Amino acid sequence: MDKYLPVLIVGAIIGIFAIAFLIAYLKLKKDKAMKEFERNMPDSLIIKRLLRYAKPYAAQFVLVLVIMLLSISYDLLSPVLVGNIQNLIKHAFPLSKLYWMVGAYAGVLVVSMVSMYLQTMILQKIGQKILSDLREDVFAHIESLSHEQLNNIPVGKLVTRVTNDTDGICRMFTGVLVTMIKNVMVITGVLVSMLFVNYAMTLVVLCFVPFVVLFTFIFQKFSRSAHRAVTDSRTELNTFLSENLSGMKITQIFNREEEKMNAFVMRSNDLKKAKFKRMFVYGVFRPMVYMLHISCVLCLLYFGSRGYIENTVFLGQAITSGTVVTFYLYASKFFDPIQTLSEHFDVLQSAFASAEKIFTIMDMIPEVVDDPDAIELQTVRGEIEFKDVWFAYKPGEWVLKGVSFHVQPKQTVAFVGSTGSGKTTILSLICRNYDIQKGQILIDGIDIRKIKISSLRRHFGQMLQDVFLFSGDIRSNILLRKEGVSDEEVMQACRYVNADRFINKLEKGLDDVVRERGNNFSAGQRQLLSFARTIIHKPSVMILDEATANIDTETELLIQDSLEKMKNIGTMLIVAHRLSTIQHSDNIILLSHGQIIEQGNHQELLHQKGRYYQLYTLQYTKQQLQNS
Numbered sequence: 001m002d003k004y005l006p007v008l009i010v011g012a013i014i015g016i017f018a019i020a021f022l023i024a025y026l027k028l029k030k031d032k033a034m035k036e037f038e039r040n041m042p043d044s045l046i047i048k049r050l051l052r053y054a055k056p057y058a059a060q061f062v063l064v065l066v067i068m069l070l071s072i073s074y075d076l077l078s079p080v081l082v083g084n085i086q087n088l089i090k091h092a093f094p095l096s097k098l099y100w101m102v103g104a105y106a107g108v109l110v111v112s113m114v115s116m117y118l119q120t121m122i123l124q125k126i127g128q129k130i131l132s133d134l135r136e137d138v139f140a141h142i143e144s145l146s147h148e149q150l151n152n153i154p155v156g157k158l159v160t161r162v163t164n165d166t167d168g169i170c171r172m173f174t175g176v177l178v179t180m181i182k183n184v185m186v187i188t189g190v191l192v193s194m195l196f197v198n199y200a201m202t203l204v205v206l207c208f209v210p211f212v213v214l215f216t217f218i219f220q221k222f223s224r225s226a227h228r229a230v231t232d233s234r235t236e237l238n239t240f241l242s243e244n245l246s247g248m249k250i251t252q253i254f255n256r257e258e259e260k261m262n263a264f265v266m267r268s269n270d271l272k273k274a275k276f277k278r279m280f281v282y283g284v285f286r287p288m289v290y291m292l293h294i295s296c297v298l299c300l301l302y303f304g305s306r307g308y309i310e311n312t313v314f315l316g317q318a319i320t321s322g323t324v325v326t327f328y329l330y331a332s333k334f335f336d337p338i339q340t341l342s343e344h345f346d347v348l349q350s351a352f353a354s355a356e357k358i359f360t361i362m363d364m365i366p367e368v369v370d371d372p373d374a375i376e377l378q379t380v381r382g383e384i385e386f387k388d389v390w391f392a393y394k395p396g397e398w399v400l401k402g403v404s405f406h407v408q409p410k411q412t413v414a415f416v417g418s419t420g421s422g423k424t425t426i427l428s429l430i431c432r433n434y435d436i437q438k439g440q441i442l443i444d445g446i447d448i449r450k451i452k453i454s455s456l457r458r459h460f461g462q463m464l465q466d467v468f469l470f471s472g473d474i475r476s477n478i479l480l481r482k483e484g485v486s487d488e489e490v491m492q493a494c495r496y497v498n499a500d501r502f503i504n505k506l507e508k509g510l511d512d513v514v515r516e517r518g519n520n521f522s523a524g525q526r527q528l529l530s531f532a533r534t535i536i537h538k539p540s541v542m543i544l545d546e547a548t549a550n551i552d553t554e555t556e557l558l559i560q561d562s563l564e565k566m567k568n569i570g571t572m573l574i575v576a577h578r579l580s581t582i583q584h585s586d587n588i589i590l591l592s593h594g595q596i597i598e599q600g601n602h603q604e605l606l607h608q609k610g611r612y613y614q615l616y617t618l619q620y621t622k623q624q625l626q627n628s
Contacts, residue, residue, distance in 0.1 A: 014211055014295060017288065024218070046355045053130045054173065060126050061178065064119050068182045071115035073108055076189045079329035080197070119178070127174030135166050138358055146367040147433040148393065153361075156239030161361050164234060165354035172351035176344045183337035183344070190334045194327065201300060201327050205334060208296045212289065212338055219285040220349065226278035227353040233271040235357070240267050293335035300327050368435050374452045380459040380540035381444050382409040382571030384430060389439035391429060399425050401594040402439075407587070412572040414582035416615070417591035423575040426591075427543050430573070431460050461539030465546035467526040469518025474503060475510040477518070478533045490536060497531035498561060540570045546577065579616050588612065 054061065082105070139162055142150075194202040244251065244260055251260050301324065384407040391400040400422045407413050415423040428434055429441060432448050441448050448456055469477050478490055487510060494500040502525050506512040518526045534542060560581065576582050583602045590598040590605070590612050598610050605612035 014208075014292065017291075018211060018214055022214075022218070024222075041356050041359065043352060046352050046359070049359060050169065050172075050351075050355060053133055054126075054177075056133075057126045057129065060122055064122050064126075064178050065181065067115045067119045067122075068178065068185070071112045071119060072182060072186050072189060073112060075112075075186050075333045076193055078105060078108060079326045079333060080193065082325060082329055123174045123178060127170045130173050131166055131170035134169060134358070135162055138162050138166065138362060141362050141364075144366045144369075145364060147428065149364060149367060154239040154243065156242030157235050158361070159242060160235045160238045161358050164238075165231070165358050168347075168351045168354035169358070171347050176347045176351070179340075180344050180348075183340060186337050187334060190330055194330050194334075197326055197330075198323050201303065201323070204299050204303060205296055205327075205331065207299075208292050211292055215285065215288050215292070216338070219281065222281045223278070223285075223349040224352060226274070226281045227349040228356070229274040230271070230278055230350070231353045231357055233267070233274040237267045237271050240264065289335065289338050293331065293338075296335065297328060297331050300324070300331060368432060368453065370452050371449055374450055375446075375455075377443070377446070377451050377455045377459065380570075382411075382540050383407065383442075383444050384541070384571065384573075385442040385445075386426070387440040387442070389429070389436050389441060391425060391434065391436045391438075393434075399594050400429075400436075403591075403594070403596055404439075405587075405589055405596065405599065407571060407573070410571055411586040412574065412584070413587045413589065414574040414576060414585040415589050415591060416576065416579065416582070416612070420593075421591040422594045423591055424545055427462075427545055427573060427575060430541075430543070431457055431462065459540040460543060461534035461537055461541070462543045462545070463527070463530045463534055467518065467523075467530045469514050469521070469526055469529065471516050472514055473508075473511050474506075474514060474529065477514055477529060478510075478536055480533065480537075482537065485536065490532075493532045493535040494528075496535055497528055499525075499528035499532045502528070535569070538569075542570060542572045544572070544574045544576075546575055579612075579619055590615075 142158055142162075145153075191202065191205075194205060240263065244264070251257060386403050386405050389400055389403045390398060392398045399420075403422070403426070405413075415426060417423055425434075429436055430443075430448070432453055435449070443451065443456070475487070475490060478493070479485055490510060491500060491503075494503055503509055503512075514520070518529075521529070564584075574582055574585065582588060586601060587599060588602060588605055589596055590610075592611070598605055598608065598612050600608070606616065
């Protein structure tokens, strides 16, 4: 019994660690049960959905697997070759035989190295293609979401999904998925090889397999939880940065740098703690597997050495020095892939955590979609009609209450009213940025829900108060990737809206650089560029939402002149607080609390001496006081 005491001590130590791991796992499971908000998409579903992106490249993956079979030849044959060399050199031997064995070892090594190079290159190319496909799908889905859905998701979160999270999935395809298959094949091949060499000592190795499986299973649970925490913390930090870098001027104006810095440090520390937790989980698992490896080697050396020294058999099989050397090397080949699994699980769980986040976005069903029988609208005359339209952003909180009006083609109609009266909402509903709850909106007599969204919006040109310009140059911001338009046509549109007056003064003209959000141009210049952008796309209906707000008097005169020209293009819908800008409109609709209380042209409304008359008198008096 004494001769088995060292083995029993090793077994007891491993058993203690196994019990500790089980207790920790049960505690983790209990904590997860308490977090009802935590999304828990099964790994099998994640894998199934990710494999859809790998399916188009199935042939390349099969090629990689074939190459992989060559690369694992080194892992399977090298221990046997070294063991044979050990047996050979114990006695007198022909040198040619040693040369042959060393040459065979070198040949197997070269084949393995070339195979690994080819495997890596093919996988990297496949991974980049999958990354591109996934990013395009995520971005396309984000584009399909409604305005309300986009308003509810921070921009930083969407950026993280398209960049960081897709990168994590790419690493899984390029460095983990196939390599894990390779490791499984290596482990299986090593076990089979060991059985052929000496089944008795193979049984010693197999005694450690249940503990390897147990530790790996528990690590996978801890790793997934740790990676989810890292992903959440990174998203929070990116969201904070996206918002606060955009609003840095406000922070500086109100001298809130210290408060924002403290908020940043808090989120940064949360990410640091989450990463430390992940490193701790990883740091525990790998030493545990290494401990099993060393324990297995010790047991092999113990039983093998005793059998060799005492010239006895072990479980009916003789043990030679070559057998001991072969099994020592096979033990490394067996446990090295298992140790590598810790790194694989690190990347794999990171990819799964990222995939959960991505699929959460992609599982969002767009709220505004085409009807199955939606039609393409080839031309638009510009007739618009609202029939008893009711709309609410939140259930029960009506923004529009039974709104009805009719706009004839080529008419200019203005909407006025206090903030929150529903003016901007009406313009958003016409473009179907939102769907109404009751009533009907018609374009040329056709319900807009029966028209394809892309077809509908193609005929609208929107000019908003907050003009968004993209990084690039003036030409690209006017064209927005529209092809087949010459520079002369672009400049003609610019001249039409008076934007050429400042463009011609720029050193590079249309090629002049536009910085982020167009912050190197004034508000009036940005607005004129938005007018040119609208004209070049030849819309049938033009929408101006406070397009003349925050504009200096000189620029306002240019814009007014532009508006007069643009009225001849098609139907124009205007929202404005300055009543002086809409006096020449064919119809003025006054809204209050989501209802139309007055409508008519400027003179008709003044004659009624109602709410419009009061607003105009107030603004006129205020203007006279400012001029005096």
